[in-house]
Amino acid sequence: MTVTTTTPIRNRERRQSVQAADTVVAVLKGLSSLGGSASLTGLALHLDENPAKVHRYLVSLMDGGLVTQNANTQQYTLGLESMLIGLAAMRQADPVRIAEPALIHLREQLGITSFIAVMGNKGPTIVRMEEPSLPVTVNVRVGSVLSFLWSATGGVFLGLHDEPGVRAMARLEFDALDKTQNPPAAFDVLVTQLHDEIHQFQCVCVRDTNLKGISAVAAPVFNYAGQLAAVLTALGASGGFDTSLDGPIAIAVREQAQRISRQLGYSVP
């Protein structure tokens, strides 16, 4: 027997407050999807709601500073508190956590090893990795710092990360090169080549340059401000690993990187 202490009236009140909460959420999302600003009529029409009802909820949102009304145009506009809520959401939007389904997707759909790397204080650093049950034995794991010059991951960071500190780290690696290693080009030429390559193909592919017998495809993950937030990389034994730009691996890595970027609030320019 279920014992309930709530009366029908209390249940009704609860239902109403849930409906009211749902309507506030709908009003906020409606304003957002109308570009951040709308007239009362336009917003009510968009929500298929009574304008008087929508107005009541807008008053609560204005009291809270989430919405302002322009005195000249009478339009309702998302305000400073909405911006601050968005900024808090952006600070919480962790590319590593958000990338997890992408890594699992790459393992399950293509049976390949993939990882997400961020810029650490020693260089591009693997922070999350997924491997198939029979993994290719590679000498990288979570915590590994990768080469700017020889890895696909490092290439994306070098081509797109314009912080002076990051460039300086990459230049140190470049200057320390054993000249028999045959550096690919002058440092600035290399950076420009990588930058152009990523802008054209949205990824960097390498075969055997970083680890012998290993190929990799890496694609950039951007945040809401259009900054490079992380790099998504798939890798495998060069024998059976397709690094062509229109092959299934490159397509999947690019798609997943774009999906993560969208989840971080990035809108493709």
Added chain:
Amino acid sequence: MTVTTTTPIRNRERRQSVQAADTVVAVLKGLSSLGGSASLTGLALHLDENPAKVHRYLVSLMDGGLVTQNANTQQYTLGLESMLIGLAAMRQADPVRIAEPALIHLREQLGITSFIAVMGNKGPTIVRMEEPSLPVTVNVRVGSVLSFLWSATGGVFLGLHDEPGVRAMARLEFDALDKTQNPPAAFDVLVTQLHDEIHQFQCVCVRDTNLKGISAVAAPVFNYAGQLAAVLTALGASGGFDTSLDGPIAIAVREQAQRISRQLGYSVP
């Protein structure tokens, strides 16, 4: 006689839905002020509300995608829809509209002329201006494009705006200089000097360089992404216009520029 068609029950329902709307707003703002993520207990404590009640509202926010719950930690976190609402608010955050009270403040408190300029396709362009009732006669108005090299406003744009197109416009102006005009330095040196000056003093001051007998103080306005969104400038006849860095005009212009920046979602690094 007032005719009312609403019954006491309907009034009560309205009051409840307003209360519910206020609570949703409080839950969103609470999560935001706790950094974007909190436990149910922590959030209820912060709001001084019953956890069961807070949970009901969180469910509505989760249904709408504004909040997510981390399966491992049970924490509630502002989600993608909150980010999109914030981004829509940011796109609506118009520095020109938001700067209006600052321009009025400068006129009323210091009796000076001030304007807000944005980067137009021909250079730094005045888009909003406030003048005291007895204005200094100056040859600039809304729509005027200002010099990158000789105006305080242009100096802020030149020192902080790193878009290649903007640099190219400034360089064109530099290259076109009549050599008798005695250019201040080599172009790149000038840019570096301005950049360092703004980082140190948060403003650029000029006396008589752009318009004879006119002095000006200009300060940068930044947006949520830390990009230069606009420049706030005060100007006056050099005779009675204090351009010292710790004078009342420079202090007021810097303060107002920072206030506008905060309204645009900028958090001082």
